Amino acid sequence: MEPKKEKEQYLRSDINHFEKFTQCVEMLEVSLFLVHRLEIDSFINVIATQLRILICDSNRGKDNSLLPKVVDEPLLLSFGNITDPYKFLNGERRTVYDLFDDNSKPVALGEWVNQIIIQYDSKNYYSVKDLIKTFAEKDGGAHVDSNLNWTEIITTNVGVNYLILIALYILHCISADYDKDIKELILDPLNVQNKDRENVV
Numbered sequence: 001m002e003p004k005k006e007k008e009q010y011l012r013s014d015i016n017h018f019e020k021f022t023q024c025v026e027m028l029e030v031s032l033f034l035v036h037r038l039e040i041d042s043f044i045n046v047i048a049t050q051l052r053i054l055i056c057d058s059n060r061g062k063d064n065s066l067l068p069k070v071v072d073e074p075l076l077l078s079f080g081n082i083t084d085p086y087k088f089l090n091g092e093r094r095t096v097y098d099l100f101d102d103n104s105k106p107v108a109l110g111e112w113v114n115q116i117i118i119q120y121d122s123k124n125y126y127s128v129k130d131l132i133k134t135f136a137e138k139d140g141g142a143h144v145d146s147n148l149n150w151t152e153i154i155t156t157n158v159g160v161n162y163l164i165l166i167a168l169y170i171l172h173c174i175s176a177d178y179d180k181d182i183k184e185l186i187l188d189p190l191n192v193q194n195k196d197r198e199n200v201v
Helices: 014-037 041-055 128-138 150-173 178-200
Strands: 116-119 125-127
Touching: 014 041, 014 150, 014 178, 041 128, 041 150, 116 128, 116 150, 125 128, 125 150, 128 150
Parallel strands: none
Antiparallel strands: 116 125
């Protein structure tokens, strides 16, 4: 048997990267609408998977995130003092502005995703990347792991609100008009369908 030949590799164009970026943003927006507005919580895994693709993907140890491929050297605001999940998630409705510090110095994406966002004690904590990958790789995004440690079990519950706010902030950073896009992607088509049904009746 002849050794298997490696298939020739082709480089994606900038246009194709942008098309994939646009698709990723649309999936993120629609999933956010389903989770945040309609409370269909199962779509949190789609949010986590799209966040992974956008800001913390890797391939053979090298960064493969999509955002830096379409935005040169993206900078994002650091967090405020919210690493204690019990303090942050006390039942009050939270906004993006509770999570991020407008007075902080913007940092590069690689540094940003490695910030600690949830800390249980001195030895158990999660960076943004850890949080996203817990959902995207262990809790229903790409895989469903049978064995989880105690911090992963807690994090898959308290982490939902963090993921929603991270996603909203990323959309803000790329100047996506979330409300306008949801209107065009979901609400307007639904209104047209409803009117068509009324006319048929």
